[in-house]
Amino acid sequence: MRTTEDLARLLRELxxxxxxxxxxxxxxxxxxxxxxxWSHGIIGGYLAGRVxxxxxxxxxxxxxxxxxPAEQGALATARDRVEEGRRPAPPLPPAPTTPVPRQLPADxxxxxxxxxxxxxxxxxxxxxxxxxxxxxxTAGVGKTALxxxxxxxxxxxxxxxxxxxxxxxxxxxxxxxAGDALAGFLRGLGVPATGIPAATAERAACYRTAVAGRxxxxxxxxxxxxxxxxxxxxxxGTCVVVVTSRDALAGLVxxxxxxxxxxxxxxxADSLTLLRRxxxxxxxxxxxxxxxxxxxxxxxxxxxxxxPHFAGDxxxxxxxxxxxxGGDPRTALRSVFSWSLRQLSPAGASAFQLxxxxxxxxxxxxxxxxxxxxxxxxxxxxxxxxxxxxxxxPAGAGGYGMxxxxxxxxxxxxxxxxxxESQAALDRLAAHLLHTATLAAATLFPHDHPxxxxxxxxxxxxxxxxxxxxxxxxxxALSRTHAAVDLSRVLWRYLEVGGHYRDALTVHTAAxxxxxxxxxxxxxxxxxxxxxHHLAKVHFGRSLCWHRSTGDTAGEARATARLALVHERLGDxxxxxxxxxxxxxxxxxAGDRHGEAAQLLNLGFTYQRGNDYAKAETQLRCAVNLFxxxxxxxxxxxxxxxxxxxxxxxxxxxQALAHLRQALANCxxxxxRGGEGSAHGTIGAALHRAGQHHRALGHLRRALALSRATxxxxxxxxxxxxxxxxxxxxxxxDAAARRFAAARALAERTGDxxxxxxxxxxxxxxxxxxxxxxxx
Numbered sequence: 035m036r037t038t039e040d041l042a043r044l045l046r047e048l049x050x051x052x053x054x055x056x057x058x059x060x061x062x063x064x065x066x067x068x069x070x071x072w073s074h075g076i077i078g079g080y081l082a083g084r085v086x087x088x089x090x091x092x093x094x095x096x097x098x099x100x101x102x103p104a105e106q107g108a109l110a111t112a113r114d115r116v117e118e119g120r121r122p123a124p125p126l127p128p129a130p131t132t133p134v135p136r137q138l139p140a141d142x143x144x145x146x147x148x149x150x151x152x153x154x155x156x157x158x159x160x161x162x163x164x165x166x167x168x169x170x171x172t173a174g175v176g177k178t179a180l181x182x183x184x185x186x187x188x189x190x191x192x193x194x195x196x197x198x199x200x201x202x203x204x205x206x207x208x209x210x211x212a213g214d215a216l217a218g219f220l221r222g223l224g225v226p227a228t229g230i231p232a233a234t235a236e237r238a239a240c241y242r243t244a245v246a247g248r249x250x251x252x253x254x255x256x257x258x259x260x261x262x263x264x265x266x267x268x269x270x271g272t273c274v275v276v277v278t279s280r281d282a283l284a285g286l287v288x289x290x291x292x293x294x295x296x297x298x299x300x301x302x303a304d305s306l307t308l309l310r311r312x313x314x315x316x317x318x319x320x321x322x323x324x325x326x327x328x329x330x331x332x333x334x335x336x337x338x339x340x341x342p343h344f345a346g347d348x349x350x351x352x353x354x355x356x357x358x359x360g361g362d363p364r365t366a367l368r369s370v371f372s373w374s375l376r377q378l379s380p381a382g383a384s385a386f387q388l389x390x391x392x393x394x395x396x397x398x399x400x401x402x403x404x405x406x407x408x409x410x411x412x413x414x415x416x417x418x419x420x421x422x423x424x425x426x427x428p429a430g431a432g433g434y435g436m437x438x439x440x441x442x443x444x445x446x447x448x449x450x451x452x453x454x455e456s457q458a459a460l461d462r463l464a465a466h467l468l469h470t471a472t473l474a475a476a477t478l479f480p481h482d483h484p485x486x487x488x489x490x491x492x493x494x495x496x497x498x499x500x501x502x503x504x505x506x507x508x509x510x511a512l513s514r515t516h517a518a519v520d521l522s523r524v525l526w527r528y529l530e531v532g533g534h535y536r537d538a539l540t541v542h543t544a545a546x547x548x549x550x551x552x553x554x555x556x557x558x559x560x561x562x563x564x565x566x567h568h569l570a571k572v573h574f575g576r577s578l579c580w581h582r583s584t585g586d587t588a589g590e591a592r593a594t595a596r597l598a599l600v601h602e603r604l605g606d607x608x609x610x611x612x613x614x615x616x617x618x619x620x621x622x623x624a625g626d627r628h629g630e631a632a633q634l635l636n637l638g639f640t641y642q643r644g645n646d647y648a649k650a651e652t653q654l655r656c657a658v659n660l661f662x663x664x665x666x667x668x669x670x671x672x673x674x675x676x677x678x679x680x681x682x683x684x685x686x687x688x689q690a691l692a693h694l695r696q697a698l699a700n701c702x703x704x705x706x707r708g709g710e711g712s713a714h715g716t717i718g719a720a721l722h723r724a725g726q727h728h729r730a731l732g733h734l735r736r737a738l739a740l741s742r743a744t745x746x747x748x749x750x751x752x753x754x755x756x757x758x759x760x761x762x763x764x765x766x767x768d769a770a771a772r773r774f775a776a777a778r779a780l781a782e783r784t785g786d787x788x789x790x791x792x793x794x795x796x797x798x799x800x801x802x803x804x805x806x807x808x809x810x
Contacts, residue, residue, distance in 0.1 A: 037083070037116065037119075038083045038085070038116055039083035040083075040112075040116070041083070041086070041087075041109075041112060041113060041116055042080065042081055042082060042083030043083070044109065045081055045095065045099070046081055048099040048100065048105075049061060049081070049099055051099075052099045052100040061099070063077045063081075066095075066098065069098055070091075070094060070098065072091070086117060089110060089113065089114070092109065092113050096109050102153065103153035103154075103156045103157055104149070104152060104153045104156055106160070107156035107159060107187075107188065110159070110191070111190055111191050114190070115190065118193075132223075132224050133195075133222065133223065133224040134194060134195040135195040135196065135222035135223060137195075137196055137198040137199075137222060138182060138185050138186060138189065138196045139198065141182060141183055141186045142179040142182055142183050143312075144308060144312050145179060146304050146307050146308040146311065146333075147300055147301075147304035147307070148180055148183075148297075151180060151295055151297060152180070152183075152184055152187070154167075154295050155167055155169075155180075155184045155276070155295065156188075157293075158274060158293055159188065159191065165271065165273070166267060166274070166277065166290065166291070166292045166293065167275070167276050167277070167292065167293045167295050168276075168277045168278075168279065168283055168286055168287065168293065168294050168295065169181055169276065169277070169279075169297055170278075170279050170280070170281065170282050170283065170294065170296055170424065171280070171296060171297035171298065172280065172299075172332075172374075172425065172437075172440065173204070173280055173334075173367075173370045173371050173373070173374050173424070173425075173440075174333065174334030174335060174367060174370055174371075175297050175298070175299055175331075175332055175333065175334075175424075176297065176300075176332075176333035176334070177278040178255050178278055179333060181253055181255065181276050181278050182253070185251055185276065188251070189251065191251075192250055192251040192274070193249055194248040194249045195222075195223075195248075195250055195251075196250065196252075196253065197219050197223075197250060197251070197252045198252075198253045199215045199219070199253075199254060199255065199266075200255045200256055201215065201255060201257045201258070201263075202256055203256045203257050203258025203259070203262060203281075204256055204370075204373035204374055204376075204377065205373060206369070209262065211234075211262075212234055212238075212263075212264075212266060213233075213234035213237055213265070215262075215265075216234065216237040216238055216240075216241050216265060216266065217230050217237060219252075219266070220237065220240060220241055220244060223241075223244045223245070224244075225240065237265070241265075241266070241268070242268060242269040242270070245268045245269075245272075245273055246268075246270050247270060247272055248270075248273065249273070250272070250273045251273070251274050251275075251276070252266065252268065252273060252274070252275045253275075253276050253278075254275065254276070254277045255278050256278060257278065257279045257283065258279065258281060258377050259281070259283070260283050260289075260290075263277055263286060264286070267290060275292075277292065280377075280423055280424050281377070281422050281423055281424070282421075282422045282424070284422070298331075298427075299331025300331040300332075300333060300336075301331065302326060302327075302331075305326040305331055305336060306322055306326050308333060308337075309322055309325060309329075309336050309339065309340055312336070312337060313340040325339050328438070329439070330437035330439045330440075332367075332439060334367065335357055335367060338357045338367070339357070357439070367443075368443065371439075371440065371443045374423050374424070374425055377423060378419060378425075379419060381406075381412075381416050381419070382419035382420055384406060384416075385402055385405075385406055385413075385416035385417060385419070385420055386425055386444055386447070387447040387450070387451070388402070388405040388406055388448065388451075388459055389405070389426070389436070390443075390444035390445040390446070390448030390449070391405060391448045391451075391459055391460055391463070392405065392463065392508070393511035394507050395429075395435050395436075395507060395508075396429050396433040396434070396435050396504055396507075397426070397433065397434055397435070398432050398433050398434070399413045399414035399417045399418075399432070400413060400466060400470070400491070401463060401467070402414075402416055402417045403416075403466075404465070404466035404467075405459045405462065405463050406459075407458070407459070407462055417434065420434075425440060426440075429504075431500050431501075431504055433504055460515070464512055464515060464516075464517045467505065467512060467517075468512075468517055468520050468521065468524065470490070470491070470505075471502065471505070471509060471521070471524050473490045473492050473493070473498075474497075474498035474501050474502050474528075475498075475502075475524050475525065475527065475528055477493060477494065477495060477497075477498040478495055478499060478527075478528060479527045479528070479531075481664065481666055482526075482527045483524070483527070499705060502528055503532075506534065509521060509525060510537045513540060513541040513544045513545070514544060518541065518544035518545040518548060518553075519545045519550045519552075519553060521545065522542050522544075522545030522546075522550070522556050523545075523552055523553075525538075525541055526538070526556040526559070530559065530560075530563070531668070531704065531706045531707075531708070532705060532707060533708055533740070533743065533744035533746070534744075535560055535563050535564055535744055535745045535746070536745065538556070539557070539560050539561075541556075542556040542557035543557060545557075549580075551576070551577045551580035551581050551584075551586070551589055552577070552589060554573040554574070554576045554577035554580070554593075555573070555574065555577040555589070555592055555593045555596060557573045558571070558572075558573030558574040558577065558593075558596060558597075558600075561573065562596070562599060562603070563708070563744075563745070563746050563747075563748070564745050565746075565747025565748065565783070565784030565786065566784065567600050567785045567786070570600050571600045571604075574593050574596050574597040574600060575597065577593040578590060578593040578594060581593055587620055587624060588624060588626070588629075590620065591621050591624070592629075594613050594614075594616055594617040594620070595613070595614060595632070595633055595636060597613060598610045598611075598613035598614045598617065598640070602639075602640050602643060603748060603785075603787070603788065604785055604786075604787055605787025605788060605791075607640055607641075607643055607644035608644075610640045611637060611640050611641065611644070614633050614637045614640060617633050617636075618630060618633040618634065618637065621633060627660060627664060628664055628666065630660065631656075631660035631661050631664065631669065631673075634653045634654070634656050634657035634660065635653075635654065635657040635669065635672055635673045635676065637653045638651070638652075638653035638654035638657060638673070638676055638677070638680075639654075639676050641653060642654075642676060642679060642680055643788060647680050647683060650676075650680050651677065651680050651681075654673055654676050654677040654680065655677065657669075657673040658670060658673040658674055658677060661673055667700045667703065667704060668700060668701065668703075668704035668706055668709065670700060671696065671697040671698070671699070671700025671704070671706075671709060671713070672701075672709055672712075674693045674696050674697040674700070675693070675709070675712060675716055678690040678691070678692075678693035678694035678697060678717075678720065679716050679719070681693065682694075682716075682719065682720035682724075683723075685723075687720060687723065687724040690720045691717065691720055694713060694716055694717045694720055695717070697709075697716075698710065698714065698717065701713055707740055707743070707744055708740075708744055708746055708749070710740060711736070711737045711740030711741050711744070711746065711749050711753075712737070712749055714733040714734070714736045714737035714740065715738075715741075715749060715752060715753045715756060717730075717733045718731070718732075718734035718737060718753075718757075718760070719734075719756045721733065722756065722759060722760045722763065727760050727763050727764050728764075730756075730760050731757075734756055734757045734760065735757075737749065738750065738753045738757065741753055747784050747786070748789065750777075750780060751780050751781045751786050751789035751790075751792075751793070752789060752792075754774070754777035754780070754793075755774065755777045755789065755793055755796055757773045758770040758771075758774040758793075758796045758800070762796070762799060762800055767800050770796070770800045771797065771801070773796075774793050774796035774797045774800060775793075775797065777789060777792065777793035777796070778790060778793035778794060778797065781793055
């Protein structure tokens with residue numbers, strides 16, 4: 035672009051594009067004048083190419099016409115070039131008196147992505163006063179690459195030159211002192227050696243004088259402290275400074291007004307793009323995908339992986355030795371990570387090493403304190419230091435995580451601890467996690483875990499739920515230790531209500547290996563939910579025998595009640611009802627009103643399945659009232675749902691739907707995915723009986739999705755059968771037959787007699803409907 039007309043042509047194209055985006059006409063000169071406060075004539079001059087807009091007016095105009103930040107920067111650069119081209123060439127002096135430094139390193143080959151971060155840096159150009167940005171991020175994430183690439187993009191906007199220094203804040207060599215960096219800058223600006231002061235403060239003053247009024251770009255790479263940077267900040271708004279660091283350097287942001295630019299890892303798409311650009315098209319898609327995953331979005335790792343020497347075993351956990359780039363310490367990941375570690379205090383470095391022992395992906399300040407054996411405030415300080423160095427990254431709700439490569443480095447360091455040190459740290463962590471999980475479970479389910487919590491970080495249902503959800507993977511991993519039995523007793527209701535059946539299977543299987551009676555009850559419950567009724571019966575039987583032999587009446591009552599539900603699912607309703615009456619008597623004798631309410635609920639459900647609707651309704655209304663009195667809204671919802679089912683089966687559709695909608699609301703509020711799915715399924719069945727088939731379908735599809743997400747086979751069979759009934763009623767025989775066939779196959783596999791009977795009946799009816807249609 036050379037002329038004002040060229041610039042005007044771009045402005046007119048922006049105006050047309052803006053109109054297309056808005057779906058209307060182009061903004062008129064009058065509208066543009068009203069929006070800017072300028073005259074119609076000057077607007078016309080800018081768009082016709084008769085007048086070159088001043089820089090500030092061009093910025094206003096292109097923003098008004100919808101230009102993106104990156105486009106604004108490009109147009110500003112283009113405008114400056116037009117202005118420079120219009121100036122008469124100054125007479126050449128006999129020799130240049132002031133050098134123009136061009137110190138930028140070469141641009142990065144195959145630079146990929148980072149569009150938003152480039153736009154953020156472009157925004158710094160439009161600021162006022164000292165303009166500076168800090169690009170911060172973890173080792174190997176591409177901070178220098180971003181800074182250098184952006185600097186080359188905008189270099190033309192700094193006709194007085196570009197200064198660069200590698201401050202070596204994270205380097206095996208000695209970091210560059212601010213005074214030495216200033217001396218190098220002053221020489222680059224033409225100050226003779228004899229004119230460079232000795233003291234750092236005087237050099238900084240001389241530097242500010244030398245750059246005053248000059249349009250310079252200053253790139254301060256690999257800074258480790260604010261003290262390295264502050265003397266190198268110009269005192270003029272005509273210069274722009276970009277700093278890169280692995281540390282957040284919060285002092286620079288707070289005191290010096292430096293704009294923070296956090297640089298995260300590349301996403302999967304950009305990782306694959308960079309890998310293909312570097313390695314060429316010959317890498318198979320599957321191999322490229324696996325390499326990208328192992329490189330954890332780190333551009334440095336991707337660049338190493340694209341070299342011919344790369345020979346890591348991609349099927350194992352990340353091996354840092356595979357990322358050594360032929361022994362170059364500047365690109366070997368282990369060396370690069372170690373430089374970050376050297377900048378930490380002894381406490382911070384110890385914390386990072388201990389994090390390698392943590393069995394989960396997320397860690398918080400309390401867990402860090404437990405691993406280190408220090409009070410919580412000290413643990414917070416240690417984790418904050420590691421976070422400032424970008425060796426961990428925020429993972430929400432106060433937690434932090436590591437990408438796979440940093441975690442591999444931390445695990446390697448943890449392997450250097452003695453066996454006693456490791457075990458002591460893990461014991462402290464297990465004690466902390468178990469204690470907090472116990473408090474969280476008591477907050478969420480006080481009837482199952484009585485005793486209350488008192489003041490803690492998990493003393494509200496919201497906090498307790500967040501903590502358990504965040505730490506679930508860690509707690510499940512911890513069940514492989516001696517803490518398995520305690521974790522089974524603490525987590526059983528949380529895992530059941532949340533629909534985390536596979537995690538529950540892991541925890542309770544580990545606990546049952548210790549021959550714990552409660553663990554067998556919990557394990558049997560999971561097998562029942564997953565449809566393995568015969569194995570559930572085995573575990574409930576073992577639990578029942580052990581509780582009876584030890585005289586544990588509460589444990590015996592719970593195992594008896596759970597075993598009754600297996601008999602119900604296997605079609606033996608009389609045996610199920612008899613065992614539930616036994617459990618009810620035990621709970622009443624113990625004065626356990628919550629247990630009593632639960633067995634009234636189970637009895638009502640069992641009578642319903644046996645088609646004894648009058649008895650079912652009596653038991654269920656008692657359960658509803660008792661749960662309401664006890665304040666258990668979740669199980670009140672279960673009782674209302676079963677009551678609604680009975681009312682629907684006896685033709686009271688309006689009452690049924692009112693109770694069922696309340697049941698759904700209660701289960702959703704409690705985060706009970708199984709209860710939510712059951713409520714949707716029962717609402718769908720009730721709507722079907724009321725003749726509202728199309729409304730029923732939406733609820734049934736939601737129930738089916740939830741049953742499959744949790745793995746609850748009983749709900750899936752029941753929902754498939756109801757879906758078949760609805761589809762049959764709407765004339766879709768083939769679709770109905772497929773649902774009944776799927777229900778039959780699942781019921782036969784799990785031994786669900788009730789579900790199997792419904793599926794067989796549905797298949798017979800769908801076949802009969804086909805035959806009737808054919809005869810007509």
